[in-house]
Amino acid sequence: MTLKARIRAIDRFIKGCREDGIYDDLNACCVMAGWDSLAGALTPLVGAAPTNANFLDADLDRGVGLTGDGSTKYLDSNRASEEDDQDSHHLAVFQTSPQIGSPKYIAGRGIVDAGTTTLVGVSSATNKLYTRSRNSADNGGAAGLSATGLLGMSRSASDNYDVRVNSNNSNTVQDSQTPLTGNLWVFRSNNVGSGSSYDGTLSFYSIGSATNLALLDARVSTLMADLRAIEEAGFDRDAIAYIRAVEEADGAYLETSVKVAINNLVSGLKAEGLWDAIGSSCLLCGPRTLAGALIPLRGPAPTAEGGWAAGDYDRSTGMKGNGSSLYLDSNYGPENLNDADVHLSVYMTEKYDSGTANRFISQDNNNLTILDSSGATGFRTRVVSSTLYTLGTSAAVPSLVAVSRSSSESFSWFGYGENGTQSDSGGAVNESAGNPFVFKGSVGQLNYSASRLAFYSVGSSLDLAKLDSHISSYVTAIGAAI
Numbered sequence: 001m002t003l004k005a006r007i008r009a010i011d012r013f014i015k016g017c018r019e020d021g022i023y024d025d026l027n028a029c030c031v032m033a034g035w036d037s038l039a040g041a042l043t044p045l046v047g048a049a050p051t052n053a054n055f056l057d058a059d060l061d062r063g064v065g066l067t068g069d070g071s072t073k074y075l076d077s078n079r080a081s082e083e084d085d086q087d088s089h090h091l092a093v094f095q096t097s098p099q100i101g102s103p104k105y106i107a108g109r110g111i112v113d114a115g116t117t118t119l120v121g122v123s124s125a126t127n128k129l130y131t132r133s134r135n136s137a138d139n140g141g142a143a144g145l146s147a148t149g150l151l152g153m154s155r156s157a158s159d160n161y162d163v164r165v166n167s168n169n170s171n172t173v174q175d176s177q178t179p180l181t182g183n184l185w186v187f188r189s190n191n192v193g194s195g196s197s198y199d200g201t202l203s204f205y206s207i208g209s210a211t212n213l214a215l216l217d218a219r220v221s222t223l224m225a226d227l228r229a230i231e232e233a234g235f236d237r238d239a240i241a242y243i244r245a246v247e248e249a250d251g252a253y254l255e256t257s258v259k260v261a262i263n264n265l266v267s268g269l270k271a272e273g274l275w276d277a278i279g280s281s282c283l284l285c286g287p288r289t290l291a292g293a294l295i296p297l298r299g300p301a302p303t304a305e306g307g308w309a310a311g312d313y314d315r316s317t318g319m320k321g322n323g324s325s326l327y328l329d330s331n332y333g334p335e336n337l338n339d340a341d342v343h344l345s346v347y348m349t350e351k352y353d354s355g356t357a358n359r360f361i362s363q364d365n366n367n368l369t370i371l372d373s374s375g376a377t378g379f380r381t382r383v384v385s386s387t388l389y390t391l392g393t394s395a396a397v398p399s400l401v402a403v404s405r406s407s408s409e410s411f412s413w414f415g416y417g418e419n420g421t422q423s424d425s426g427g428a429v430n431e432s433a434g435n436p437f438v439f440k441g442s443v444g445q446l447n448y449s450a451s452r453l454a455f456y457s458v459g460s461s462l463d464l465a466k467l468d469s470h471i472s473s474y475v476t477a478i479g480a481a482i
Contacts, residue, residue, distance in 0.1 A: 002230060006034045009226035010045070013219055020215040025090065027208035028079035028184075033065040033096070034227040041066055047207075048078035050186065063231045063256035064096040065203030070103070074187040074197065079207045081108040081179040089133070090211045091119055091184070092152030092164070094204035094220050097252035097288070102130075103198035105151060106205055107189030109180040118189060119151055133161040133176070147251030150217040156210035164213035201253075203227075231256055232263075238275075239266040242297055250292040257481035258286055265474040266297075272466045277343065279459035280332035280436070284318040285349075286478045293319060298457075300331040302438070316479045317349040318454030319439075323358065327440035327448060332458050334363060334431040339384055341460045342429070344370055345402030345414075346438065347471045350452035351395055358449040359441040360401060361456055364433035370401055371447065383411040384426045392418045398454070398475060400468040406461035414464035454478075 010031065017023035028047035035041045038057045042050055054073040060066050068074070084090075093105045107118035118132045131153045155161035160173045182190050186205050188197040204220050232240055239262050247253055254262075262283070269275040280299030287293045290313040294304055306325035313319050321327065346360045353372065357380065362369035370381045378392035383403045394416035405411035408426040413419060433443050438456045441447045454475050457467075 002233070005230045005233075006227065009034065009223060009230065012226065013223040014045075016219045016222070017216075020212070020219065022211045022215050022219070025208045025211035025216075026206045027084065028077050029204075029206040029208075030075075031204055031223065032060070033062060033203035033224065034230070035060070035062055038066075042075070050075040050077050061201070061255050061257075063228060063259065064253045065094075065201050067097070067201040068099075068103075068187040068198045070099065070197050070199030072197075074185050075205075076190070077106075077184045077186055077205070077207055080181065080183050082181050084207070084209055086176050086178060087158045088156055088210040090152060090154035090206070090208055090213070090216075092150055092204075092206045092211075092213065092216060092220075093119065093186070093202050094150050094224060095200060096148055096203050096224070097201035098147045099198055099200035102196050103200065104187075104189045104196045105198055105202070106184060106186045106207070107191075108184045109182045109189065109191050119153060129163065129165040131161075131163050131172070133172075133174070148247075148253060150204075150213070150220055152213045152216065154210050154213050162213055164217055167217065169213060228253070232259065235259070235263045236266045236270065239263040242266070242295065245295045246287045246292040249295050250288040252288050254286075254288070255481060258478065261474055261477035261481060262286065264477070265470055268470045268473070269467075272463070272470065274462050274467055274470070277460045277462040278457045279336050280330050281455070281457035281459075282328075283455055283474070284313075285315060285454040285475060288315065289313070290319070294328075298459075302328040302330050304328055314452075315482050318347075318452050320350065320452040321352075321439040321449045323352065323448050323450035325448065328438040328456075330436045330438060330456075330458060332435055334429060334434060334436075337363060337368070337429045337431075337436075337458075338460060339428050340405055340408045340426050342368070342384060343402060343404035343457070343459055343462055343464070344368065344383075344436065345400060345455070345457045345464070345467060345471075346370065346453045347398065347400050347455035347475060348451055349398040349454050349475070351397050352450035352452075353395070358447045358451075359437070359439070360449055360451065360453070361436060361438050361458070362440070362442045363436040363458075364430040365441045365443055365447075367427070367430045367433065368436075369441070370403060371441075372449070372451075377416075379415050381413065383422075383424065384429055385424050386427065387424060389422055389424070391420065391422065392416055394418055398472070400455075400464070400471055402464045402467065404461045404464050412464055414468055419465060 026046045029045045032041040105119040152164040281297045392415040399416045401415045
């Protein structure tokens, strides 16, 4: 069924290009997403098959395409620059995960004062797509380099050419020159020693005569949306909504295996009756960027305080505090917290034992909090109570560390692979204490944590062992996927 769906998507693309009158402009073209093997990804839609230089099956993700290494991996398109007319040619790629720097997406030979055809992305400081279309100087006029989408150029006259970037066209007035001979390469230029190889991800390339870039963009974008929908068939709609929000924040598509892990987590939480009990939560591992990790799985988006930077985040293991300034304000109002129906949880992948009472998650240090044990083992907690308990005998990570109260007489706990029930008379949530914070105490003693967390949640009471099972499976799946 999946193969038939992919074939229908390709057929829709071809028919659409023919309806738009642009199919005959594609003289060399590969769709590099949607296939189970590298051989499938390198089977040409049109023209000669590319020659593979050093790509392996592991470099292909059927949901997003083929990823370069910025060094040795490239494709020889086997389409020569001179095969397309000097004043009628185009190049296009569809980028699903960007490289910041100066990569060559697709290029022929290039030397100073000699004609060549190239697409060159430049640094984030300029945020522009540099191009050269059968001329001797790079054009840097196409601002707003999009992280994902079609990048292209098309020349249909001797004195100007069009550039497509960020779903917009711009025109460059520049005379053409006789092109250098030689094949166009993808993921780098056909120029030994030129460097600037591409280590991002491409799902499509095309080479050919002059074409309407806006129409090509629309057709390739639809094709990629169709292929992504096939990969996500049967996904939970809340999982898809979260995935799309993360991808927008990341500026890149998520890998298929990461999306599967997210869907399995959401579906599993719902199947166990845990989903509705989670009022506020973030997956602090899995997304490509820190911005993506701060997209809420449920509830409000947290506010990152204290100057978090990209280096504080690791896709596999989560966000690491610095013990002095970094924390998250969950923005989950205390009016949502109930006296005898509440939980707090974090999933710890690296435990920083400072010998002081640093807080992992806290709404009120003296009423509702989970903090370090100030020793080698266990953790300490107050669960809508003034009494501070030290629980557990281990400090082994990774582990869920969590508490849940569903009655006024006791609360359940889970930490470092151990669990139990603690008798305790509950009190009332201190609404004046404000929102729960992560990596820091909320009032009074701040006690910032320098541990590394891959997940947090706040909400009503739930089964902690079941929560641990699903979050542990998710973190393990992310570690295997990345």
